[in-house]
Amino acid sequence: MNYIDILKMGFVINWTAPDCQHCEKMVEDVDLIIISSYICFCKDKSYLKICGGEDGKLNVKNKIVIAVGSAVIGAFAVIIAIYFYKRRKNTNKSYAKSYAQSRSLSSELTSKDLESGSQYFGRSQNFGVQHFTYKELEEATNYFDPSKELGEGGFGTVYYGKLYDGRSVAVKRLFENNYKRVEQFKNEVEILASLVHPNLVSLYGCTSRHSRELLLVYEYVSNGTVADHLRGKEAKHGKLTWPIRMNIAVETASALKYLHISEIIHRDIKTNNILLDAHFHVKVADFGLSRLFPYDQTHVSTAPQGTPGYVDPEYHQCYQLTDKSDVYSFGVVMIELISSLPAVDITRHRHEINLASMALNRIQNQALHEIVDPTLGFESDSKVKKMIVAMGELAFQCLQSSKDMRPSMDEVLESLKDIQNGGKHKSQPEVMDISSLSDDAVLLNNVPPPLSPDSNVRSNYTTPNTSG
Structure with a gap:
């Protein structure tokens, strides 16, 4: 429940006090707007305290308040009972219908x-x-x-x-x-x-x-989810080294490319839906939200569904689902692999609750290192550093607010293979030569700022795409 519903319903507050006097004093210090009585659970017994009256004795005003309150509560209870009775009756009918x-x-x-x-x-x-x-x-x-x-x-x-x-x-x-x-x-x-x-x-x-x-x-896939290993019950073991994370990105992209070739959009790509086997190979799961997507259409109009933090903002605004919606979600997954941070965290600063927004800001300001998981050896291993920065750049392209500015999943996969092989995988001539970069600053200086949905400018990584 959200806090507004809780405040509407009311709630019970328990205080811990060393003795009865402290109990009474604590209640007196509270602004008693609605409370008419309270109970002190003391060592010898429980004491009912009436606000505005003496212990256990009601004054006339309180008697009226309690009588009226009791009547209202009683009527309210009857209404609730009738409501739940009818609801249960309707639920049984609904269940019978759905069962049929x-x-x-x-x-x-x-x-x-x-x-x-x-x-x-x-x-x-x-x-x-x-x-x-x-x-x-x-x-x-x-x-x-x-x-x-x-x-x-x-x-x-x-x-x-x-x-x-x-x-x-x-x-x-x-x-x-x-x-x-x-x-x-x-x-x-x-x-x-x-x-x-x-x-x-x-x-x-x-x-x-x-x-x-x-x-x-x-x-049965035995080794849990990527989310488990990044920040869940398996995270403490530190099994997700950078080479494994790199391979997870490549295999997930391979699965998504296959889906898109098969004219299917997953629609719910996230680290909780990426399973790992005993050898840390990927098994993408959960196709309940997936949609068949004929390529003679540029998009499918549908109400946005998915997980907060992973949903394509253009899909959310325009209700137009495309294969680039999966590309956006995968961009979030890549940032999670780099940072080990959750896609949404309300304990972060309000401008950084959404991991995608945080990552775009850090990369644009040449501060990717601020969100990199310190266990990955970013500062101590130049090869790992170059690969992480390259994946950050690729994720940046995937997280563009306009779908036309994002690469296709085929391009993403080829770029990841290039990163994994140190720039030696060159099936795509337009892919940036990662091995020629001296450091991460050069790469990040080439990153364009976040683009608006109506921008006509294309990024370095993006080639014209006609699928949507």
């Missing part, structure tokens, strides 16, 4: 599979993926044991499970069965079933039309 929709969806998927005659271990398939029963997934996760929770995806809780055939899996369980969730379920199945890439998480299957709930079954 989910069964209808599963039935639709199953009928398509039966028509195609496809089989996998003797089961019919949904869009080419395996069919699971609710019972076997329930048993695989030990009846959705809370201790087996891996985290939360775009629209459900994810549990670790082990199938009868010995495979370790991640089972995503919907938060609720409403129409929106059913659509996201269908969207994720349809998209993932058609994709094969080493850096995309594999979808093993989903539940059948006989299932009580809609469940998705993925390959």
